[in-house]
């Protein structure tokens with residue numbers, strides 16, 4: 001039996017990990033993205049105490065290493081009486097962490113969004129919510145498309161950290177196979193290929209979405 | 222309420238960083254009237270216009286749109302955001318830099334506010350938009366995105382967008398100042414048609430011929446004070462103040 005035969009024999013472990021990684025990634029990326037949008041909406045309006053606090057929270061999140069946050073939710077929260085299972089803690093950590101990044105990325109685009117279109121919406125009687133949903137957010141998304149793609153890839157890679165808090169995802173599967181049969185090279189090559197596969201799909205999708213911006217004159221390169 | 226003026230401004234004052242930009246401005250715009258606001262750069266014309274729909278908050282004074290006080294009530298209490306938005310929806314505004322929504326087609330630029338602010342049914346909004354785009358000569362560009370249009374075309378779409386809300390008054394802030402000279406005429410032409418149809422308009426402009434031909438009332442702002450107001454013939458042929466005489470000479 002060659003090393004590759006062993007890998008093939010363990011394919012169910014890999015597939016299980018792969019499926020789990022996909023689910024974790026899809027769920028946390030989606031919710032993180034929604035969280036980011038909600039935060040930017042909440043930041044809409046004049047400076048205020050709560051908004052300053054929110055900005056601080058985003059910054060704290062962004063300056064924290066992701067692994068520490070995952071540790072904190074999984075090992076730290078029980079001290080406060082909140083016990084989350086590994087999966088929930090892991091997904092929760094991904095959501096708040098990348099939610100903060102999405103928020104910051106959209107906020108950056110909001111700051112430099114030409115004011116005229118927003119002013120026109122205000123003059124035409126849009127309420128803040130409708131204005132955000134119909135006028136501001138669509139423009140922010142078109143303008144930040146490449147950055148969003150980048151953030152999604154980072155989010156995908158961060159799912160690998162969850163192996164350390166015992167979540168049974170792709171990296172965990174590889175680790176278990178390599179340590180059982182002592183074939184680290186093959187096991188990790190397979191994992192890298194699978195992460196690549198997801199990343200490439202993401203890239204292609206994000207690239208396709210560039211059509212929206214091109215059609216509307218937002219993108220020139 | 223046919224007698225209530227479309228816009229009534231009383232003793233309006235506004236400062237930016239302690240510098241008074243408008244002082245005790247009184248202005249009444251009756252229904253169907255076109256009022257032109259003239260004045261040199263920095264005299265406060267835009268600020269006055271932007272106070273009317275509360276894009277700028279005045280420090281003192283009262284503004285009424287169709288009789289209804291905007292921004293604050295008579296006891297000085299702030300208007301709830303929703304009411305303010307609803308009152309703003311009764312005014313239309315046309316900007317120097319067009320400010321079309323770049324992610325929406327021409328058609329959707331015109332239907333957006335009627336559908337999502339006024340709650341007009343989509344079908345009806347589209348029908349109205351078609352008519353209005355036809356009126357401003359832009360029906361053939363319905364599916365185009367704003368970035369593909371010339372400045373004059375953008376401004377005509379912006380005017381259709383304003384009309385789609387059936388506003389009590391349309392505020393124009395130098396609508397032709399960002400246009401190449403050969404495109405100015407097409408926009409002024411549309412505005413002339415509107416005045417002939419009885420739309421109520423407040424127009425900040427540097428187009429003297431237009432102001433003279435179309436206005437019912439011309440108002441001259443100097444350092445935030447209305448120093449002269451008159452019917453256009455009188456304003457342009459026999460101005461009362463030296464300041465206006467100088468201004469008109471330079472515009473010749």
Ligand SMILES: Nc1ncnc2c1ncn2[C@@H]1O[C@H](COP(=O)(O)OP(=O)(O)OP(=O)(O)O)[C@@H](O)[C@H]1O
Nearest residue numbers: 237238242260261262263264265266267268269395
């Ligand atoms: N948001 C603001 N903050 C500070 N100062 C302002 C602001 N808006 C306008 N001003 C000042 O108020 C004065 C009047 O400005 P306004 O834009 O109303 O003039 P205007 O008559 O429209 O001039 P223009 O013909 O150049 O458009 C100017 O001195 C301007 O610098």
Ligand SMILES: [Mg+2]
Nearest residue numbers: 266267268395
């Ligand atoms: Mg101005």
